[in-house]
Amino acid sequence: MDPILLAVQALNGLQLGVLLFLVAAGLTLVFGIMDFINLAHGVQYMLGAYFAATLTGWTGSFLLGAALALPAAAAAGLLLERLVLRHFYDRDHLDQVLATFGVIYFVNEGVRLLWGPAPLSFQVPAAIDFSVELFGGATYPAYRLAIIAAGLVVAAGLFLLVRGTRFGMLVRAGADNPRMLQSLGVDIRRLFMLVVALGAMLAGFAGLMAGPLLSVQPGMGDGVLILAFVVIVTGGLGSIEGALLGALLVGLVDTLGRSFLTDLLRLVLAPATANEVGPALASMLIYVVMAVVLVVRPTGLIPAKRAS
Amino acid sequence: MSRALPKGSRLRAELLPLLLFAALAAAPFIAEALGEGFYVKQLARVMIFAIAALALDLVLGIGGMVSFGHAAFIGVGAYTVGIMAEHGIVSGFAQWPLAIAFSGLAALMIGALSLRTSGVYFIMITLAFAQMLYYTATSLSRYGGDDGLTIWDRSAFAGLLDLSDSHVFYGVVWLVLLAAYLFLRRVARSRFGRVIAGCRENERRMQAIGYDTYRYKLAAFTLSGALAGLAGVLLANHTEFVSPAYMAWTRSGELIVMLVIGGLGSLHGAILGAIVFLMLEELLAGLTEHWMLVMGPLVILIVRYARGGLVRLLPGGRAGPS
Numbered sequence: 001m002d003p004i005l006l007a008v009q010a011l012n013g014l015q016l017g018v019l020l021f022l023v024a025a026g027l028t029l030v031f032g033i034m035d036f037i038n039l040a041h042g043v044q045y046m047l048g049a050y051f052a053a054t055l056t057g058w059t060g061s062f063l064l065g066a067a068l069a070l071p072a073a074a075a076a077g078l079l080l081e082r083l084v085l086r087h088f089y090d091r092d093h094l095d096q097v098l099a100t101f102g103v104i105y106f107v108n109e110g111v112r113l114l115w116g117p118a119p120l121s122f123q124v125p126a127a128i129d130f131s132v133e134l135f136g137g138a139t140y141p142a143y144r145l146a147i148i149a150a151g152l153v154v155a156a157g158l159f160l161l162v163r164g165t166r167f168g169m170l171v172r173a174g175a176d177n178p179r180m181l182q183s184l185g186v187d188i189r190r191l192f193m194l195v196v197a198l199g200a201m202l203a204g205f206a207g208l209m210a211g212p213l214l215s216v217q218p219g220m221g222d223g224v225l226i227l228a229f230v231v232i233v234t235g236g237l238g239s240i241e242g243a244l245l246g247a248l249l250v251g252l253v254d255t256l257g258r259s260f261l262t263d264l265l266r267l268v269l270a271p272a273t274a275n276e277v278g279p280a281l282a283s284m285l286i287y288v289v290m291a292v293v294l295v296v297r298p299t300g301l302i303p304a305k306r307a308s
Numbered sequence: 309m310s311r312a313l314p315k316g317s318r319l320r321a322e323l324l325p326l327l328l329f330a331a332l333a334a335a336p337f338i339a340e341a342l343g344e345g346f347y348v349k350q351l352a353r354v355m356i357f358a359i360a361a362l363a364l365d366l367v368l369g370i371g372g373m374v375s376f377g378h379a380a381f382i383g384v385g386a387y388t389v390g391i392m393a394e395h396g397i398v399s400g401f402a403q404w405p406l407a408i409a410f411s412g413l414a415a416l417m418i419g420a421l422s423l424r425t426s427g428v429y430f431i432m433i434t435l436a437f438a439q440m441l442y443y444t445a446t447s448l449s450r451y452g453g454d455d456g457l458t459i460w461d462r463s464a465f466a467g468l469l470d471l472s473d474s475h476v477f478y479g480v481v482w483l484v485l486l487a488a489y490l491f492l493r494r495v496a497r498s499r500f501g502r503v504i505a506g507c508r509e510n511e512r513r514m515q516a517i518g519y520d521t522y523r524y525k526l527a528a529f530t531l532s533g534a535l536a537g538l539a540g541v542l543l544a545n546h547t548e549f550v551s552p553a554y555m556a557w558t559r560s561g562e563l564i565v566m567l568v569i570g571g572l573g574s575l576h577g578a579i580l581g582a583i584v585f586l587m588l589e590e591l592l593a594g595l596t597e598h599w600m601l602v603m604g605p606l607v608i609l610i611v612r613y614a615r616g617g618l619v620r621l622l623p624g625g626r627a628g629p630s
Binding site (some may be wrong): 061091098099104105106107108111226230237279280282290 | 368374376421424425427428429433434435436437439440443444446447448449450489540549557558561564565568598599600601605606607608611612
């Protein structure tokens with residue numbers, strides 16, 4: 001196995017993991033506090049990318065576009081909470097799933113109507129569009145390194161927010177026992193609105209960073225949403241540490257599996273068979289990991305402590 | 309519960325399913341008489357999804373297990389037919405049982421893992437495993453990968469049935485739907501069905517009185533997956549094509565929407581829901597290419613305001629078989 005390729009793919013895996021964490025964090029926080037399952041969270045990722053692409057086009061600056069896209073994504077989250085989510089807090093999970101499923105239909109189609117079905121052009125900002133030399137002559141795009149760095153900074157900030165501030169204390173208390181928190185006089189609905197907005201902003205941030213690498217198109221959030229589910233099921237529902245661990249695990253396993261599994265299989269299987277089985281198996285790998293975690297620890301790697 | 313009802317409302321409860329099946333039986337004749345033969349094909353498709361919705365009703369409506377991955381079992385059934393046909397095995401006597409067995413097996417494996425959890429975990433895990441099968445299908449480059457696989461011959465039944473005749477095919481689908489409905493009604497009213505329904509009401513209590521609820525739920529999930537696979541067999545024959553799109557997660561979502569529109573747990577509500585949902589889709593798609601813009605909010609409103617589904621609104625609707 002080529003060590004350079006391994007290093008490059010490990011970085012790619014880390015980058016995917018960071019993006020997945022940003023999406024999964026909002027999902028798991030919202031679930032932790034309100035016991036609410038929000039399928040429309042993937043839509044926020046898509047909106048982040050669309051807002052940033054459009055605003056970057058208008059302002060001519062990626063940084064400015066991104067800076068404006070974040071509050072726009074948060075506003076979209078608040079609007080969604082106001083119009084739809086809040087009417088389903090007291091409902092069972094089935095109703096929540098269906099209502100937010102309806103939201104996905106609407107927003108995906110709305111985006112198709114407004115921006116057209118074709119992928120949007122969203123370039124890597126020119127100032128950072130170069131490659132960095134790693135070691136042994138390997139190069140790696142600086143933009144991808146920037147994603148990893150930015151993602152890790154935001155993740156650290158999120159941990160500080162949740163662990164070290166009054167807002168974070170309320171969030172943790174809400175995840176622990178929302179009724180008790182409410183009895184203590186905390187406006188839990190307002191808290192939830194803030195968490196939804198925060199989650200929407202984080203997912204939007206992931207979307208706007210991934211935008212230049214992937215194609216910005218309607219429905220781009222759907223696949224990410226399901227990966228985020230795998231992440232939080234693996235990591236432990238409602239736990240932000242679990243989301244981080246799960247995201248890195250899923251990101252690395254998926255990326256490394258896709259690049260090396262076929263080669264590994266060639267060691268034990270006939271090349272033709274390996275070529276056929278490899279890609280199929282690689283695409284199943286993260287679900288296998290999820291299944292194994294479920295068998296060993298049904299509540300995930302780092303479950304949140306919940307008083308039920 | 310239907311046993312406890314007064315005679316009149318019990319009769320009415322039987323009336324709706326009877327009317328549904330009579331209408332579906334009469335539909336092709338009416339369509340032909342009006343010169344709209346196209347609708348025969350459309351209605352066959354509707355009935356195929358009604359079979360899948362029925363299968364889902366067993367686990368979701370009666371058993372309370374929110375499976376968000378049932379499209380995967382349709383896909384396994386359809387792919388079994390497609391792959392066998394690709395290798396020249398077109399006999400329905402081989403294709404159909406094997407397809408049902410494979411989709412049942414897939415449901416058994418996915419259920420065995422997913423049923424270790426419940427609630428939101430269960431929803432997300434069934435969704436994730438269905439997505440796994442979806443991606444597996446897209447990576448089957450030998451069988452068309454992303455593009456799917458054309459089926460050149462519909463299942464053959466040794467000259468007994470000619471499925472390429474649209475009316476014969478319609479009749480077969482109608483019979484399968486009827487058989488599935490009657491079978492599930494028996495299941496729902498059996499001791500097994502009542503245990504499953506008991507798990508929805510209060511699983512702990514069922515465990516306390518000595519039922520190994522995991523096994524009952526797994527059996528129901530497997531049965532449901534196998535039946536969804538049969539719907540997949542019919543779908544593959546109907547479209548003469550299989551593709552990963554059959555397993556798309558939105559399909560699983562749509563199956564749940566059909567159930568909720570029709571009414572959970574009543575079985576005939578699943579058929580009604582499939583008819584209404586797919587007709588509505590057809591209607592909206594005819595009006596505007598952006599029909600999802602209307603369907604999305606409609607789903608939200610239905611979930612918010614129309615709890616219990618259509619069967620609640622129709623006379624005698626409250627009396628489901630469970």
